[in-house]
Amino acid sequence: MSQTSDRQTEIAVEQAHVDVVYQRVDEMRGEARAMRVRGDELAHGARNEAIFEQAAMLFERDVMVRHATQILRSLDAEHEGLVFGRLDDTDGETMYVGRLGIRDVNFDNLVTDWRAPAAAAFYQATAEQPMNVVRRRVIRSTGQSVVDIDDDLLAPEKRPEDMAVVGEGALMASLTRARGDRMRDIVATIQREQDEAIRAPWKGVTEITGGPGTGKTAVALHRVAYLLYRDRRRMGGSGVLVIGPSPAFTSYISRVLPSMGEDTVELRSLGEVLDGAHAVGVDSAEVTRVKGSLRMRRVLKRALREDPPDVPAELRITFRGEVLKLDGRDLAKVRHAVHSMGRPPNQSRVDAAEALLEALWRKAESYGLGFDRKELVTELGERIEFHRFVVVFWPLMTEREALRLLADRDRLAHAAGRALNAHEVDLLVASWADPNAGPTVADIALLDELRGLLGPLPKRHRRRVQQQAAAEHQEWSESPRRGEHYDEYAHIVIDEAQDLSPMQWRMVGRRGKYASWTVVGDPLQSSWPDEGEATSARTAALGARTQRRQFQLRTNYRNSAEIFELAAQVVTDVAMPGQLPHAVRSTGVKPSVRVVAPAELAEQLLVATRQLLDEMDGTVGVITSSSRVGQARRILAAIDHERLHVVDGLEAKGLEYDAVVLVEPTELVTESTTGPRTLYVALTRATQRLTVLTSDPAWP
Numbered sequence: 001m002s003q004t005s006d007r008q009t010e011i012a013v014e015q016a017h018v019d020v021v022y023q024r025v026d027e028m029r030g031e032a033r034a035m036r037v038r039g040d041e042l043a044h045g046a047r048n049e050a051i052f053e054q055a056a057m058l059f060e061r062d063v064m065v066r067h068a069t070q071i072l073r074s075l076d077a078e079h080e081g082l083v084f085g086r087l088d089d090t091d092g093e094t095m096y097v098g099r100l101g102i103r104d105v106n107f108d109n110l111v112t113d114w115r116a117p118a119a120a121a122f123y124q125a126t127a128e129q130p131m132n133v134v135r136r137r138v139i140r141s142t143g144q145s146v147v148d149i150d151d152d153l154l155a156p157e158k159r160p161e162d163m164a165v166v167g168e169g170a171l172m173a174s175l176t177r178a179r180g181d182r183m184r185d186i187v188a189t190i191q192r193e194q195d196e197a198i199r200a201p202w203k204g205v206t207e208i209t210g211g212p213g214t215g216k217t218a219v220a221l222h223r224v225a226y227l228l229y230r231d232r233r234r235m236g237g238s239g240v241l242v243i244g245p246s247p248a249f250t251s252y253i254s255r256v257l258p259s260m261g262e263d264t265v266e267l268r269s270l271g272e273v274l275d276g277a278h279a280v281g282v283d284s285a286e287v288t289r290v291k292g293s294l295r296m297r298r299v300l301k302r303a304l305r306e307d308p309p310d311v312p313a314e315l316r317i318t319f320r321g322e323v324l325k326l327d328g329r330d331l332a333k334v335r336h337a338v339h340s341m342g343r344p345p346n347q348s349r350v351d352a353a354e355a356l357l358e359a360l361w362r363k364a365e366s367y368g369l370g371f372d373r374k375e376l377v378t379e380l381g382e383r384i385e386f387h388r389f390v391v392v393f394w395p396l397m398t399e400r401e402a403l404r405l406l407a408d409r410d411r412l413a414h415a416a417g418r419a420l421n422a423h424e425v426d427l428l429v430a431s432w433a434d435p436n437a438g439p440t441v442a443d444i445a446l447l448d449e450l451r452g453l454l455g456p457l458p459k460r461h462r463r464r465v466q467q468q469a470a471a472e473h474q475e476w477s478e479s480p481r482r483g484e485h486y487d488e489y490a491h492i493v494i495d496e497a498q499d500l501s502p503m504q505w506r507m508v509g510r511r512g513k514y515a516s517w518t519v520v521g522d523p524l525q526s527s528w529p530d531e532g533e534a535t536s537a538r539t540a541a542l543g544a545r546t547q548r549r550q551f552q553l554r555t556n557y558r559n560s561a562e563i564f565e566l567a568a569q570v571v572t573d574v575a576m577p578g579q580l581p582h583a584v585r586s587t588g589v590k591p592s593v594r595v596v597a598p599a600e601l602a603e604q605l606l607v608a609t610r611q612l613l614d615e616m617d618g619t620v621g622v623i624t625s626s627s628r629v630g631q632a633r634r635i636l637a638a639i640d641h642e643r644l645h646v647v648d649g650l651e652a653k654g655l656e657y658d659a660v661v662l663v664e665p666t667e668l669v670t671e672s673t674t675g676p677r678t679l680y681v682a683l684t685r686a687t688q689r690l691t692v693l694t695s696d697p698a699w700p
Contacts, residue, residue: 081141123195204547211581212684213558238490280438292501303415344455399450497521502537509541567683618658625667
């Protein structure tokens with residue numbers, strides 16, 4: 001029999017099983033809907049029952065409806081094919097592997113969930129260690145239709161005579177498929193080294209490192225799905241948080257977990273970690289370096305000890321006909337004494353009031369007036385003019401208000417002391433010059449630090465802040481999913497961890513007081529210049545968790561060998577032995593490097609972009625320096641195509657495109673504080689085609 005007829009016969013076999021599975025899924029969906037209807041009927045029936053019976057029936061209703069909803073959510077999850085794998089073992093048994101575990105009405109197994117221990121062999125079996133598997137089959141479907149299969153024969157000596165083997169490599173086939181605007185899950189093509197990281201124990205810190213295209217992000221997301229499957233009570237109850245570098249990145253990965261039936265995981269970019277704040281821009285690399293340094297914590301602490309603007313120079317108050325006066329030095333002593341108590345400023349107004357009353361008593365005593373201390377403190381403490389003074393002397397502040405104060409150069413310079421030089425002070429003042437501008441990504445970590453230093457506002461003041469934010473059309477989370485500033489997550493995933501600044505590590509560390517961690521990154525792609533400072537902050541954020549494990553992914557599945565060969569050239573001088581992955585796929589198409597005159601750059605950009613859009617079915621990314629990205633978007637505005645994306649080198653982190661046009665690579669190096677690393681990132685975003693436009697004839 002020919003290979004073609006074998007394939008069609010085997011596809012028909014798998015289609016028959018897939019049809020049975022989907023028929024059962026329809027039955028389960030109907031059962032779940034009926035369960036939800038029954039729950040509603042219980043609620044109606046409870047109205048006429050006694051109070052205790054009513055409570056019991058309502059509880060039963062809630063449990064029933066919740067369970068039915070969870071089942072429907074899982075069954076309705078977006079996916080290309082519910083069944084994607086099959087294992088045939090040496091005992092003649094067959095097991096199908098898929099996105100969900102499905103049993104028939106007799107509780108016989110139709111599909112085994114990919115996360116179940118029994119399915120591990122689908123990812124871990126090799127010819128050297130077949131794990132009792134004779135044939136491993138990948139089933140590729142479109143909707144409910146099987147369109148292709150691909151087999152690995154792991155124990156050929158135990159193959160029955162009638163066992164067909166077809167296909168040429170499911171992984172390679174999946175790698176050549178066109179990309180869309182969202183990352184796809186990889187449940188059907190997880191490789192052994194990836195599966196080991198996915199199934200690692202939940203406790204402690206799991207670190208996943210690897211070069212571009214090794215699947216680090218996909219592995220981390222599949223690990224989340226695996227952990228929720230294995231320990232949903234712990235993980236689902238306290239919650240899982242995934243933090244990525246940018247909104248473009250979180251949008252790109254947003255469908256991966258829902259496609260596996262997991263839609264309760266929080267996805268946030270670094271500019272969205274702080275509730276009530278949303279980053280609207282990115283600072284230059286130089287400003288980001290200053291704002292991200294641990295030196296800023298000292299600056300912020302000292303700034304909060306400074307006199308607020310328009311603070312009264314003295315306090316005058318009359319008691320029993322005598323004028324009691326506290327001058328500027330007296331008030332400064334009071335302020336210093338209150339800060340020395342160590343409580344956050346927003347929780348110290350009562351302390352300030354008591355310290356002022358004590359200072360007034362001491363002043364009266366120094367005059368030899370013979371007043372009774374209790375009477376003086378009680379009477380003055382009840383006066384409206386005293387309360388008005390305290391409000392001005394010790395104002396309560398939001399983190400936004402506190403940060404705005406640092407736009408004053410003299411105030412910032414005084415708070416900075418020797419922590420910042422004059423040039424760094426000027427950079428910060430310029431970045432905060434516009435009082436109406438929203439925070440940058442680096443500002444979010446500073447705002448979160450200020451939140452911790454200031455302490456929470458009283459509830460009545462918090463309502464005022466919410467109303468003000470609404471009036472200014474700022475984003476404010478009235479009721480975040482798990483409560484504002486939630487810090488009890490069970491598990492936190494940090495992607496592109498090598499780029500977190502020390503201040504950002506402090507911010508994410510506050511969310512993970514009780515969490516286990518998955519930390520994903522590639523040191524060679526780091527955009528943070530001070531490795532030692534970042535390592536120190538990272539160690540503090542992760543805490544003294546004794547269980548730590550590391551997985552290094554070494555195979556580049558994204559880039560063609562031709563593209564990665566060019567990318568590797570730019571980091572050869574800074575790469576450590578073993579840091580560069582191995583690209584396993586060759587297309588025979590080398591990157592196109594075009595030297596163009598600066599005056600012709602706009603025209604050539606249009607030509608190159610249109611050419612790739614015409615020749616490729618998938619996404620096309622145009623990557624430039626941050627200073628040029630606005631110009632590139634204006635040039636390409638005439639091309640109204642949903643497959644086209646224009647980003648700078650930092651925005652490109654974690655993303656991938658079928659084809660890339662890279663504009664002026666030297667500019668990505670000169671604007672970065674870490675030399676060629678940002679360029680290395682940009683050069684490794686393309687899976688199939690890469691075009692480089694440069695005005696430097698000597699590049700690369």
